[in-house]
Amino acid sequence: MNDKDDERPMLNIQAGATAPPIAARAFDPSVDDYARVKCAIEFISDRWRMQPSLQDIAAHVGLSSSHLHQLFKRWAGLTPKAFLQALTLDHARRLLRDRASILDAAYEVGLSGPGRLHDLFVTHEAMTPGEYKARGAGLRLTFGFHPSPFGEALLVAAPRGLAGLGFVDADRTAALADMRRRWPQASFVEDEAGTAGLAFRVFDPVTWRPNQPMRIVLIGTDFEVRVWEALLGIPMGRAATYSDIARRIGRPKAARAVGAAVGKNPVSFVVPCHRVLGASGALTGYHWGLTRKQAIIGWEAGRVAADG
DNA sequence: AGGGCCCATCGCA
């Protein structure tokens, strides 16, 4: 798949952009610098959920990116980017609290059953093995692009329910190609009006109600479907590790294979593959970009806090 | 063959 990893260190050090404000240095650099570093730390702590770029932070404290980078590192001992990641990791670890019992509880309720608070209710069905092997032959899929809190989303609908959800980064073509690759034999028909309602429901938490669950269709191997079903048991605002999922589906040593299956989840966001983390709490990977994973996690943290 | 992994170990501060 096209893994566009947007996690490159984002240091745009242009030759001309490095000149610090000379006037500011003239009187009391240390006090001034301290104030700026403090300001930067507060800024990052405040809005790590949005994953501000180095430039955002620099602009906020009134410095060039490279100057802030150097200054911050000198004072805080690590780069702004590293500091942001530390905050992020700390938050992710908190999400993992009670992760084992979370999956157990979900199982007792019945996967995706009613009773999970603050989440999109989902009923799912898997395609038959024959349908899976056909790679979508004879399957009519409609698709449409719609705005979402995480960039433009591509929704793919099968007659029985939502079959695919992805995101647009550079161009729509790439996102659509990604979906076509999953079911090469299926016919794809653009029907924006047809998928608009689905998109609206998926991304507007106000519309999430147990009495009208979201219907999704899971198309994959046996193993993959079991993994995806297990993902539906992780409540919003919580997280599990790859090995937790492996244990949950009765393959305690298959954590790595679980990782691969999670990565192939066709209905991202609705099947919450973003709630699976490495054992250390690190985010480790996301088909639609790690930054987006972070953004979704942050968005959910905000939702949970909002109606706490 | 090679992954969105994990655990044990081993060096460094």
Place this chain on the structure above:
DNA sequence: TGCGATGGGCCCT
């Protein structure tokens, strides 16, 4: 202690 780096095992496509 607490990290980062490494090596070997593991299991599904």
